[in-house]
Amino acid sequence: MSDIGTPPYVVNIGPQHPSTHGVFRLKVTLDGERIIDAEMVLGYLHRSMEKLAEERTYTQNIPFTDRMDYLAAMTGNLGYCLSAEKLAGVEVPERASYLRVIFAELQRIASHCMANGTFVNDCGAWQTPLMYMFREREKILDLFEMTCGARLTTNYMRIGGVAFDVPDEWYPSINKLMAEMPDRISEYEEMLHDNEILLARSRDVGVLKPDVAINASVSGPVLRGCGIAWDIRKADPYCVYDRMDFDIPVGHNGDCFDRFLVRLEEMRQSVRIIKQALEQLPGGPVTTPVPLALRPDPGEAYVRIESPKGELGFYLASDGGPAPYRWHVRSPSFINLSVLKELSVGLSIADAIVTLGSLDINVGEIDR
Amino acid sequence: MSTVTIPGTQVAARLDEAFPGAVIEATAHSVTVPAERAAEVALWLRDDEEYDCKFLNCITGIDWMEHFDVVYVVSSLAKNHTLVFEARASHDDPVVPTVNTVWMGANLQEREIYDLMGIVFSGHPNMKRIFLWDGFPGHPLRKDFLALPQGHKPGLQRFPYEFPAGERSYESLASPEGPRAPSVPRLRAPLPGQAAAQDLGGGQLGTGGGGSNETRFGRFEQRPPAPPPVTPVEGEIVVENVDLNSDDEAESP
Numbered sequence: 001m002s003d004i005g006t007p008p009y010v011v012n013i014g015p016q017h018p019s020t021h022g023v024f025r026l027k028v029t030l031d032g033e034r035i036i037d038a039e040m041v042l043g044y045l046h047r048s049m050e051k052l053a054e055e056r057t058y059t060q061n062i063p064f065t066d067r068m069d070y071l072a073a074m075t076g077n078l079g080y081c082l083s084a085e086k087l088a089g090v091e092v093p094e095r096a097s098y099l100r101v102i103f104a105e106l107q108r109i110a111s112h113c114m115a116n117g118t119f120v121n122d123c124g125a126w127q128t129p130l131m132y133m134f135r136e137r138e139k140i141l142d143l144f145e146m147t148c149g150a151r152l153t154t155n156y157m158r159i160g161g162v163a164f165d166v167p168d169e170w171y172p173s174i175n176k177l178m179a180e181m182p183d184r185i186s187e188y189e190e191m192l193h194d195n196e197i198l199l200a201r202s203r204d205v206g207v208l209k210p211d212v213a214i215n216a217s218v219s220g221p222v223l224r225g226c227g228i229a230w231d232i233r234k235a236d237p238y239c240v241y242d243r244m245d246f247d248i249p250v251g252h253n254g255d256c257f258d259r260f261l262v263r264l265e266e267m268r269q270s271v272r273i274i275k276q277a278l279e280q281l282p283g284g285p286v287t288t289p290v291p292l293a294l295r296p297d298p299g300e301a302y303v304r305i306e307s308p309k310g311e312l313g314f315y316l317a318s319d320g321g322p323a324p325y326r327w328h329v330r331s332p333s334f335i336n337l338s339v340l341k342e343l344s345v346g347l348s349i350a351d352a353i354v355t356l357g358s359l360d361i362n363v364g365e366i367d368r
Numbered sequence: 369m370s371t372v373t374i375p376g377t378q379v380a381a382r383l384d385e386a387f388p389g390a391v392i393e394a395t396a397h398s399v400t401v402p403a404e405r406a407a408e409v410a411l412w413l414r415d416d417e418e419y420d421c422k423f424l425n426c427i428t429g430i431d432w433m434e435h436f437d438v439v440y441v442v443s444s445l446a447k448n449h450t451l452v453f454e455a456r457a458s459h460d461d462p463v464v465p466t467v468n469t470v471w472m473g474a475n476l477q478e479r480e481i482y483d484l485m486g487i488v489f490s491g492h493p494n495m496k497r498i499f500l501w502d503g504f505p506g507h508p509l510r511k512d513f514l515a516l517p518q519g520h521k522p523g524l525q526r527f528p529y530e531f532p533a534g535e536r537s538y539e540s541l542a543s544p545e546g547p548r549a550p551s552v553p554r555l556r557a558p559l560p561g562q563a564a565a566q567d568l569g570g571g572q573l574g575t576g577g578g579g580s581n582e583t584r585f586g587r588f589e590q591r592p593p594a595p596p597p598v599t600p601v602e603g604e605i606v607v608e609n610v611d612l613n614s615d616d617e618a619e620s621p
Binding site: 042217304 | 371397426428445452471480501508
């Protein structure tokens with residue numbers, strides 16, 4: 001039977017399909033049921049932010065970063081503001097640094113809730129785990145709304161600090177959430193860790209080798225899932241991460257299930273960081289006065305942070321003018337896709353969908 | 369504990385031993401080599417024991433008008449250090465050898481640079497556009513792509529007190545009768561079939577001048593004769609400044 005061949009045929013997935021996580025199109029070539037080639041078609045969400053940014057001031061560019069990774073706007077804000085601050089040599093008040101860490105970690109929990117929820121969706125445990133995780137995500141978004149008025153496109157960080165201090169009613173809310181969050185994460189784990197659906201679909205599927213991962217510039221939970229303990233918060237601490245005590249979870253096999261577990265454990269570590277930051281939170285101002293039209297000296301700077309998706313970098317070049325001469329975003333979702341073809345070849349379409357889900361891409365950030 | 373940034377001057381000293389005469393420029397931020405040597409320098413940085421740059425953080429291109437710089441930010445996860453090197457390509461014919469064989473992660477990023485900046489990476493297995501469609505005219509991230517008249521920058525005029533009068537392009541685009549609203553630049557990218565629509569409607573799309581709706585109700589016949597349209601040429605983009613306050617564009621059926 002094995003010498004009966006089938007002619008290869010092409011199946012189009014997306015661009016508008018729930019399992020492609022946004023407007024993302026994948027053309028797979030099949031031999032029988034196995035994928036022999038995968039080609040992605042990008043650009044459906046391309047807004048050319050890098051070009052737009054060249055005609056706006058440094059401050060006016062902050063809202064663009066909300067709209068890149070719209071599931072993690074806070075970390076987008078943070079990375080961009082850090083890069084502009086490095087270029088212009090702006091010092092940030094200590095309270096602002098702590099608030100940045102708290103909000104970035106809240107955002108990481110919210111983003112990982114979304115990533116894991118939709119990943120389990122892709123595996124076939126339809127909607128129920130997602131709704132559990134959305135319950136906590138909603139509370140985090142309420143905290144954002146309380147502080148800056150927006151749930152998703154927060155536009156909260158500023159060059160030189162943050163836009164607003166937190167209101168008084170914010171403290172009891174976050175303390176309550178942080179008190180119950182470890183139980184909630186345990187609840188997810190009980191529900192999913194030994195879940196037959198999840199194990200059967202994601203274990204030993206989409207295995208990424210560590211050397212391939214490094215060679216392909218993969219970062220974030222996908223890199224840690226294959227056993228490399230690389231986290232920019234530890235390796236190159238920004239804000240006040242050097243004062244926090246937390247661990248870097250790593251996987252062993254590099255399969256989809258390990259990436260899921262790494263994200264789950266990272267949520268726990270984020271709760272740890274937020275609790276410490278709340279204890280240490282100093283008083284004082286939350287922003288330093290910076291001219292509306294900031295004019296950094298000519299020069300270039302690359303700043304990277306650990307966003308929920310991976311290494312989010314901003315390459316800024318200034319010619320001394322009020323707008324960036326060049327603004328490049330190193331988006332983790334985009335570069336993590338480098339391995340998609342390697343991971344998908346040999347799998348069936350159903351497994352390729354699970355693999356794509358485990359990479360946790362965000363098309364707003366891929367296309368920019 | 370934090371990542372060590374190796375200054376470009378220090379890299380330049382070692383690089384000069386390995387590749388005599390390859391260093392064009394060395395600053396604290398980066399070291400610059402000619403475009404054609406980018407791939408061999410990249411391979412050397414990856415395999416050198418001291419630098420061990422196994423991880424490519426990002427590649428990007430910068431249009432400096434006289435030349436292009438392709439910027440490579442690379443780092444070593446084991447030694448926790450990072451460095452920046454740049455490949456300088458000519459503006460007329462920017463070709464840089466691909467580093468796709470050195471770092472697999474360069475594949476998509478080089479396609480992005482080709483798409484948006486127009487730098488060709490020779491030896492790349494799939495040198496196609498990635499975000500824009502095939503046949504898109506030009507490369508948007510080049511500084512001369514669609515430069516607005518008089519160096520107009522739409523975002524900057526929001527800060528009238530931050531900019532001296534000469535730097536603001538506000539007045540030059542508003543109507544002389546008194547600016548009530550700033551004018552809007554209009555972008556016309558002619559599409560196949562648009563010429564026919566313009567002949568019927570007599571107006572331009574999107575600026576209140578009447579479009580296909582007009583023709584549907586037969587009202588186009590009552591309109592004054594349209595000014596001769598700029599003949600759309602496929603593959604060419606025309607920028608016009610439309611003054612919203614002047615009467616000749618206003619709707620008066």
